[in-house]
Amino acid sequence: MARGQQKIQSQQKAQAKQAAAKKQAGHNLKEQKKAAAAGLSYNCDICKSQMPDPKTYKQHFESKHPKNPLPEALKDV
Known part of the structure; x- marks a missing residue:
């Protein structure tokens, strides 16, 4: 047992x-x-996707939303 x-x-x-x-x-x-x-501190105003830095955000915006004007925050990058 x-x-x-x-x-x-x-x-x-x-x-x-x-x-x-x-x-x-x-x-x-x-x-x-x-x-x-x-x-992920940057949010796209159009598609609401999140990006880690402004450079990536700008690349995303230029490739995914070319017809829309660039946001003021991204013009300096």
Whole structure:
């Protein structure tokens, strides 16, 4: 009967270890999403897509919206 008890304890220990790993993985994913969202600080006025810097925003605007006038914020870039 002792082996049966060891098996149960081993299973419980493994479940606890897996739960801790899942919790840690979920936490890292949330942090990565927050960091990625913070990096995207420029929003296109027309299509609402997000860009990380003004240079990328200007390239996007010139390629995707060539008929629209360039926003004042992008004329200096």
